[in-house]
Amino acid sequence: MDNQIYKVTLNMYDLSQGMAKQFSPMFLGKQIDAIWHTGIVVYGKEYFFGGGICAQAPKTTIYGYPIEERELGETEIPQSTFEEFLRSISSNYTMEKYDLFKNNCNNFTNECAQFLVGKGIPENITGLPQEFLNTQLGQMLKPVIEQITNKQASDQTEHFNYLNNQELQALQNFQNINPQIINQQQPQPQLNVPLTQTVKAAQQPQQQPQQIDTNVIPIEDSESYFCLIESSPQCIIDFYTEWCGPCKTIKPLFHKLSLENPHINFYSVNIEKVREIADSLQVTSIPTFITYQNGQQKDRWTGGQHHMLTNNIQKLQ
Template identity: 30%
Template sequence: MSTPVQLYVYDLSNGLARQMSMQLTGRQIDGIWHTSVVVFGKEIFYGQGINITPPGKSHLGQPFRIVEMGETAIDEDTFEQYLSEMGQQFTADKASEALPLCTDITFNMSQSRSQYHLLDFNCNTFSNECIGFLTGGNIPDYIKSLPADFLSTPFGAALRPSIDAMFRGGAHSGLPTPPPEAVRAAAQVSPNPALATGLLESIAARASSSGYAESYIPTPAPTSPPTPVAADVKDCTDLTYFQSLLRDNRAVIAFFTSKTCGPCRVVEPVFQDLAKQKAKRNGGVVFAKVDLAVGAGAAVASRYGVRATPTFFFFLDGRKASTHELRGANAPELRTQVDLLLYEAFPPHPHRSISLPATDSIALKPILFTQIPNLDTLLSKLNEFIDAVSPWTGVLTQAQIKQALSKTVIPFLKASSTPPPPQPPTAPFDYWPALVLGLVSNLTVGDLFPLADIWRIALLNPKFSEWSAVKKGPQNPMNVLLSKALGSKDVPRNYLLTVLRMLSNAFSNTNLARECTTSMRNDLTAILVSSLLHENATVRTAAASLAFNVAAHFQKRRLERIESHGNIDPEEEDLDWELEIISALLEAIGRENASEDTVHRLTASLALLLRFSPFTRDLTPLMEVLRSRSVLTGKLQKGNTGGVTKVEIRKLITEVAEKLCP
């Protein structure tokens, strides 16, 4: 799963560089750029060491510009390890300095290998390293080239010794300040040495500080600085990034503009409004703004033959058709072209236009098994099984396991289930896996049903289910208990039934439900398919409940995808799995003769899977072979065994048969 990466850009001069750079340096410099990297919900930057803070909460306030840098496939743990290693290079001059006020974490190593320098080794050096690690790209050239541009001016060359002195030893005793001789050198090349020196000191203070450094240069009067690009619009300042957007997205709408273009200012609000509406609703849709006067924007325009602004290009799968081009500030035509592009990129689902009131009225709340047995009796039965084992093997002894059950596990369950539910005690859940492994290693499958029932009850507790969601891998207790139900053909009915109910309760937590349908999918599918056809009616009902929870989970996920992105990407789902589940559901519906409620749950599961399936065309041949419509309408024959009589169930069956089955 990829994670978006952003570059926050700040102007350390608070707009002074843009106003006064021409008179101080003889060259227009729009800002003294400080950057930070935003990823995994954190803002990371280099000042007095590597600092991490919530986005936009550093001492510099809100960013001047946000630049989208693409996405990373690197996970958060790997990135944190990378930062820890980088801390040995990007560190404060003194590792013993106190933690900055604005940071949550600071990496400071005992030996400083490199010290912050405004021009040579700074926040932008660090940001470029991080962006390279995360995405393989680079920060925009107009940021990287700023020191060279500044030093090429007479004023910059005269102040270079001052800057070196400031960052050679000034950080030891407070804010870096230039020596007097540097000021005199600057005076020879600047018409306003006091202002120049004050500006430099202010920039240095804000750049090297990690806390709320207070500038003593007066804040300039507002001069209508460039506003940050809207969050839904990608600010493209170089060709590499623009081409990465074309490569990684299904549809791209590019707006070529310039600050001096009057029609651009007229049509830009329309473009931003479209981005807000369409980029949020359609996955793989990007609205990109290319300002010809910012960074390498002119190079992007030249690459695509743009000579006038405003110009809009419309890309599908990285290619631009000749008709996908609009020149001028024609707002109605812009809206039309965007809609046409998105219709071509994301044709509507064939079921979107079908009225399915019975299907759409199905409540997506999971079916949970909340009955609490006598917990003391449950413990007594489990202790009886434990005492009967000889010899006992494993890390935990029989006495240790029995004590843990009686002193911690059962009290936790009692506290969680007492009405009205109080705040349950905090339990050290991390030792529970060892407890389960010890019991599973020594007890027979037939004696494990009390343990599975303990887990079923515990999963109703939000804290416990959230903890269980992060316990991944084969040693996850749910995996262990599930695998025992798949270990042989003659699994005792009571154990199979309890495991099915335990798995149903796992869907009380969204994160745990996601784990069940991803990392545990194969085993979950195996027990579900076999149990739907079990000879025992109670087992079949529990399996139908689990099937419904699985289908409801996918329906909620698909509805969220449609709401936020406009459609569902088939590559995000598994056709083979859906074929297997739908086959099992149809066979189970045809065979079920004991319970109308079971037929209801099975039909509801089928309806939810078919409603917005991205594989409608692929499923049609299978459903024709399985005679899906005949299977369902057969349940409407009241005179037959297994015929359904309840009105609401009959409505659902009729709707699914007539509108969703071929």
């Protein structure tokens, strides 16, 4: 009998990449923090609804890196029992039965959470569609959205043909919940480019990246991170990703402050490139900032609030 305890975590992604939080008050008349996509992480895998029930290594899906990882609890249910449960509900979670308001990725993770830990995911996530519909804009768009989501499967397949190659490849690489293929390695397509085309591309002038005035130093490995922390009297680290909306919004201020405060060392960590640092420091939301003084952590906060960054920099004066 399997008496092992398994931690259950909810990975939370913002499909709007920060735009919902920024523009929802203007267009909806109320604050919506994110357009949530969620996945359940348990048994070393992330389970989610994406054109069917899928499973991949955590944080490796096409949705990028989660902006928050929320612990839901623990379960004693074995993986085999859980995946048998998934097979029993798989007919409810197909591309044909997807519904933006009633049967989406968050409905799936909510059902999984109830099975695993006896309670659902946060109501602000499952209630987001209704929250949107309750706005004036939501009422105006409801008939249009329902018309789109009620299309036949053949129409949906036709629409998917307009996805770019990367999205198509990502969809093809999804691992459906099936004991025969769940751990199967997906073959990679061979791309054959004529030599003349390669030479022609190489002859094109390379566009130079825009130069930014900054004293921010990127950290690219965990060993460097801890050495720099120990050797810096005062420093601040920005944990970010390239696709994160709030990260992009606060980036210019972070660079500006690095020039205005030469006595403070400014560092940045792209957590998609150096995940071991984020994992060791339990960075579960982005952007996250940490300040250190003489090797000791002083302040830590998340979010792209300009005043928080400015105030905590002033504390290092």
